[in-house]
Amino acid sequence: MTQVHYDKIALIGIGLIGSSLARMIRKAGLAGSITIASRSGHTLAAAKALDLGDHYTTDNAEAVRDADLVIVSVPVGASGQVAEDIAAALKPGSTVTDVGSTKASVIRQMQPHMPSHVQFIPGHPIAGTEQSGPEAGFAELFAGRWCILTPLPDADPDAVARLTRFWEACGSRVDQMDPEHHDMVLAIVSHLPHIIAYNIVGTADDLEMVTESEVIKYSASGFRDFTRLAASDPTMWRDVCLHNKDAILEMLARFSEDLASLQRMIRWGDGDKLFELFTRTRHVRRSIIEAGQDVAVPNFGRNVQAPTDSAKPD
Numbered sequence: 193m194t195q196v197h198y199d200k201i202a203l204i205g206i207g208l209i210g211s212s213l214a215r216m217i218r219k220a221g222l223a224g225s226i227t228i229a230s231r232s233g234h235t236l237a238a239a240k241a242l243d244l245g246d247h248y249t250t251d252n253a254e255a256v257r258d259a260d261l262v263i264v265s266v267p268v269g270a271s272g273q274v275a276e277d278i279a280a281a282l283k284p285g286s287t288v289t290d291v292g293s294t295k296a297s298v299i300r301q302m303q304p305h306m307p308s309h310v311q312f313i314p315g316h317p318i319a320g321t322e323q324s325g326p327e328a329g330f331a332e333l334f335a336g337r338w339c340i341l342t343p344l345p346d347a348d349p350d351a352v353a354r355l356t357r358f359w360e361a362c363g364s365r366v367d368q369m370d371p372e373h374h375d376m377v378l379a380i381v382s383h384l385p386h387i388i389a390y391n392i393v394g395t396a397d398d399l400e401m402v403t404e405s406e407v408i409k410y411s412a413s414g415f416r417d418f419t420r421l422a423a424s425d426p427t428m429w430r431d432v433c434l435h436n437k438d439a440i441l442e443m444l445a446r447f448s449e450d451l452a453s454l455q456r457m458i459r460w461g462d463g464d465k466l467f468e469l470f471t472r473t474r475h476v477r478r479s480i481i482e483a484g485q486d487v488a489v490p491n492f493g494r495n496v497q498a499p500t501d502s503a504k505p506d
């Protein structure tokens with residue numbers, strides 16, 4: 193069986209995803225040691241206070257020296273810079289992966305910097321919350337969730353198998369996909385829902401009469417569900433929008449056409465068509481539940497906080 197344990201793992205970026213990985217790696221004993229790199233001394237101090245790793249540095253290159261597995265967990269727009277930072281320090285035979293929500297753009301940014309003596313295997317755990325930062329992570333985040341790997345055609349099958357086992361040991365189910373296909377699928381199942389949430393909450397906030405009063409006071413669970421998504425990290429989602437532009441615009445175009453059609457049904461009082469559509473969509477929800485994918489946001493007894501205002505545009 194392929195080895196799961198990596199002697200030294202370097203985590204570049206220690207926010208929600210990086211810190212959840214750190215906790216899970218520790219819990220499952222998946223590494224001999226964990227080195228954590230973060231750009232900001234403040235975040236690094238928080239990671240240290242939480243005892244997430246064994247070594248800490250603000251220098252990305254220093255973190256990857258001697259690392260057998262490097263996991264880049266930064267906003268997708270920062271991937272190229274990180275790849276450039278670490279390239280010369282990577283250990284021959286090591287594996288570099290990432291967790292970014294977009295894949296083609298991350299590959300475009302990182303691949304040109306990757307030396308031929310390392311295995312670059314892009315990845316994306318389909319697991320997260322609206323929270324960010326090292327305090328927000330938890331070891332169980334990946335349990336029962338999919339992780340999609342998008343290996344390049346020349347990837348070493350042994351390195352891919354080992355990374356697959358790593359994610360499985362984190363509790364995930366692992367699939368492989370072509371990066372462009374990944375970006376199209378994620379545009380509809382993840383990126384568009386967030387964009388729609390940002391838009392509806394923005395519209396409500398623009399309605400002067402409702403801000404600070406009626407929206408909060410009467411918010412039904414439908415609107416509250418949107419506010420959770422719309423509270424997601426602004427830097428991360430700015431980068432997703434800018435880095436999966438084509439797929440998102442394609443899905444937005446389809447969405448707008450379907451919205452116009454729904455608008456017509458309402459305008460012309462076409463109850464049969466409305467009923468038919470709502471019956472079809474109800475079945476989608478049932479299929480998700482039957483597939484065991486309805487764990488909206490697992491909370492595992494955590495005290496879920498309102499998101500802080502700490503996220504500043506990078």
Ligand SMILES: NC(=O)C1=CN([C@@H]2O[C@H](COP(=O)(O)OP(=O)(O)OC[C@H]3O[C@@H](n4cnc5c(N)ncnc54)[C@H](O)[C@@H]3O)[C@@H](O)[C@H]2O)C=CC1
Pocket residue numbers: 204205206207208209210229230231232235252265266267268270273274291292293294316317318319320321322323324325326425428432
């Ligand atoms: N939040 C979510 O629900 C999910 C996020 N992702 C992806 O995971 C990645 C990380 O997201 P989160 O952990 O949620 O974000 P986060 O905002 O919690 O953490 C990102 C961390 O990266 C650090 N960082 C930014 N630029 C850096 C650089 N140049 N060098 C070193 N560190 C740098 C930031 O200081 C921060 O600590 C993103 O690419 C995101 O698309 C994937 C799945 C779910």
Ligand SMILES: O=C(O)C(=O)Cc1ccc(O)cc1
Pocket residue numbers: 292293317318319320321322382488489
């Ligand atoms: O919080 C939610 O509902 C999410 O959808 C989490 C999420 C956000 C981004 C990803 O790339 C994957 C998962």
